Amino acid sequence: MTRDAMLLVDALRNPATTRTLDAAGWTALIAMARAEQLIGTLAHRLSDEVVPERVAAILADARINADYQHRSALWEAECAARALADYPGKVVLMKGTAYVAAGLSAGEGRHIGDLDIMVARDDLAQVEALLIEKGGWEWVKEDPYDDAYYRDHMHELPPLIHKDRDRMIDVHHTILPLTARPTPNAGGMLDLSKPLPFRGGVGGGGCRSDAVRPNKPHPNPSPKGEGLFVLSLHDRIIHCAAHLIADGDLAGGLRNLWDMHCLLGEQDDWVALKARAEHHQLWPAVHCAARLAHRLYGTDIPQSWRQDALSDALFIRRLTARDGWGHQTRKVTRLAFYIRSHWLRMPPLILARHLWTKWRKQRR
Amino acid sequence: MGWCTGFCSMHELRIQVGPAAFRIGSRWRAPIDQLAALYYGYPMPDIPDFTVRLDAPSLLRRYVRRQVAIDGDYMLPDAVPLPYAQALLAAEMGMNLQMALGWRRHLLLHASAVERDGRALIMTGLSGSGKSTLSALLGQCGWRFMGDEFVLLDPDSGMAVPFPRLISLKNEAIAAMQAEAAEGRFGPLMQGTPKGDIRHLVPPADAIARMGEGAQPALLLFPRFGHASLVREVAPGECFMRMTQASTNYVALGEAGFVAMTRFIKSVPARAIDYESSDEAVELVERLWGRLA
Numbered sequence: 089m090t091r092d093a094m095l096l097v098d099a100l101r102n103p104a105t106t107r108t109l110d111a112a113g114w115t116a117l118i119a120m121a122r123a124e125q126l127i128g129t130l131a132h133r134l135s136d137e138v139v140p141e142r143v144a145a146i147l148a149d150a151r152i153n154a155d156y157q158h159r160s161a162l163w164e165a166e167c168a169a170r171a172l173a174d175y176p177g178k179v180v181l182m183k184g185t186a187y188v189a190a191g192l193s194a195g196e197g198r199h200i201g202d203l204d205i206m207v208a209r210d211d212l213a214q215v216e217a218l219l220i221e222k223g224g225w226e227w228v229k230e231d232p233y234d235d236a237y238y239r240d241h242m243h244e245l246p247p248l249i250h251k252d253r254d255r256m257i258d259v260h261h262t263i264l265p266l267t268a269r270p271t272p273n274a275g276g277m278l279d280l281s282k283p284l285p286f287r288g289g290v291g292g293g294g295c296r297s298d299a300v301r302p303n304k305p306h307p308n309p310s311p312k313g314e315g316l317f318v319l320s321l322h323d324r325i326i327h328c329a330a331h332l333i334a335d336g337d338l339a340g341g342l343r344n345l346w347d348m349h350c351l352l353g354e355q356d357d358w359v360a361l362k363a364r365a366e367h368h369q370l371w372p373a374v375h376c377a378a379r380l381a382h383r384l385y386g387t388d389i390p391q392s393w394r395q396d397a398l399s400d401a402l403f404i405r406r407l408t409a410r411d412g413w414g415h416q417t418r419k420v421t422r423l424a425f426y427i428r429s430h431w432l433r434m435p436p437l438i439l440a441r442h443l444w445t446k447w448r449k450q451r452r
Numbered sequence: 453m454g455w456c457t458g459f460c461s462m463h464e465l466r467i468q469v470g471p472a473a474f475r476i477g478s479r480w481r482a483p484i485d486q487l488a489a490l491y492y493g494y495p496m497p498d499i500p501d502f503t504v505r506l507d508a509p510s511l512l513r514r515y516v517r518r519q520v521a522i523d524g525d526y527m528l529p530d531a532v533p534l535p536y537a538q539a540l541l542a543a544e545m546g547m548n549l550q551m552a553l554g555w556r557r558h559l560l561l562h563a564s565a566v567e568r569d570g571r572a573l574i575m576t577g578l579s580g581s582g583k584s585t586l587s588a589l590l591g592q593c594g595w596r597f598m599g600d601e602f603v604l605l606d607p608d609s610g611m612a613v614p615f616p617r618l619i620s621l622k623n624e625a626i627a628a629m630q631a632e633a634a635e636g637r638f639g640p641l642m643q644g645t646p647k648g649d650i651r652h653l654v655p656p657a658d659a660i661a662r663m664g665e666g667a668q669p670a671l672l673l674f675p676r677f678g679h680a681s682l683v684r685e686v687a688p689g690e691c692f693m694r695m696t697q698a699s700t701n702y703v704a705l706g707e708a709g710f711v712a713m714t715r716f717i718k719s720v721p722a723r724a725i726d727y728e729s730s731d732e733a734v735e736l737v738e739r740l741w742g743r744l745a
Contacts, residue, residue, distance in 0.1 A: 111498035111499045114499050115475065115499055115500060115503075118499075118525075119503045119525060122503075122525040122526070123525070140499060142473065142497070142499045142501065143499060145501070145557060146501055148556075148557070149554065149555065149556035149557060152556040152704070152705065152706075152708075153554075153556055153704060155706065156703070156704040156705075156706060159706065413462055413477055413503060413505060414503060414505070414524075414525065415505075415507075
């Protein structure tokens, strides 16, 4: 049985490596790809390979599913844009929805769950009110501690869920928790963000939930908003790296690293990228993510960026902690990165208070 | 890692049900043995479409007051673990979940089906409507059993493709089928599950032998158990609404799903039937089939 997710990494980097797989190898590869939410990406990468008949059918299912996710993601973005039609500021799409809306290679086959948008911090109250009143989103969490924690310390509002479509929206005002040590220039990111060539990609017609109740008119039939935006090329890369390296415990990291690989492939001004990363205090994260993408996916990065850090082997050990059943492995490594994620996110005092509150809540 | 081979390894079974191939892994040996005995006549695929995992929710619950978490390629975030004694139900739910969330090759209908002369009778309804029991009963009296949970509609040909997994009998249906089928075809009785008492029944031999053979849909019924005998015609509009709700992947398939669904609705007559006893239902089905199909 395969030892870890290097099998998946190899297949994504070089689809020809799958030509020697036997039935057990394919079984493990598919289970890993599903567990890492990379099955759609794998299907896209293997589209020119000759594969066993059942594998071809599984990959065809994955392509149908990715198309469905992209359709729904763009529609969610469109619904958010309609709800925010009266909001004068920029609404920036982030992550998967942005990659698909902007037609980037990172979007090809990509799994998309929640909708992520970014707006100016000063406008959060207005945006939140519009999403709730005009868009039909509502709060998920009733817990006052969590709610206050999000609002005081996080880079996003507490998640909102749509009452009919059951889909989540994360409203960001920057790309890292406020308690993290680096402080990116969120205003600068908004300033440089680019308008999307089209809005949502879906024509007229009501939301799906409205389609089920045809006598309810759409609250906003003629959108007059300025449209949606995406982060600039370099800011997209920096956000991706921050999300992967400077925030979170690297769960689902192989997917984020694949985003990094694709995004880096679409730019060639490495000096400007480094300068921009330093401007956002995120050069170490960008450098680390670029090195890992190079090591795992063979991303082409400058020679001077390639010297390995001691910690890279640990990151790789964490990223590939998955067996052929789709189980997570390497409990100790994962725990270490989990602790690291809290350490990065919070200064010691806030961390201690947070853990104390969470622990007491668990015991109730 | 040497210590891991005994400790972390999974017991495994591979089975194919209709077009779908499953790998079922379990932390414990006994559930796999039980499944292997019940799925004895089914083909064993080399590459599975889906992995289902019967894991313990924690190391403690692997040994003490054992529990089974329903897990696999596709899972629900808040699924509650089942007691170890209900491992067979966990496997069934795990397989259903993979189909409901992962299968995209056919339009998936939450329905039961039986076949006669190459034509399919499809029955759909909420849990407790009797669709499962009815398909099992008809499978004992001259019909070929195609499935008690899912019917797969081929988007190209419009054919109904069988999915004859183990029949999941609940509550009163258990006694009703014990009167009809040999004891050797039954799995263990599981009492006090979230759905009441459950006992699995191996489908008739011809249902398994012919599970690759589709049938042209010819009649759609919406059975309802426990109401005075009544037959009502169901208009295409209502049919369409009810069938989109009965399909787990209609939206995901996009235009292909819409085309397959409308073709299906246009091509079959549909009736809602209420009944109070299974004898009455079988008679009603035969009469409607003779008249409409």
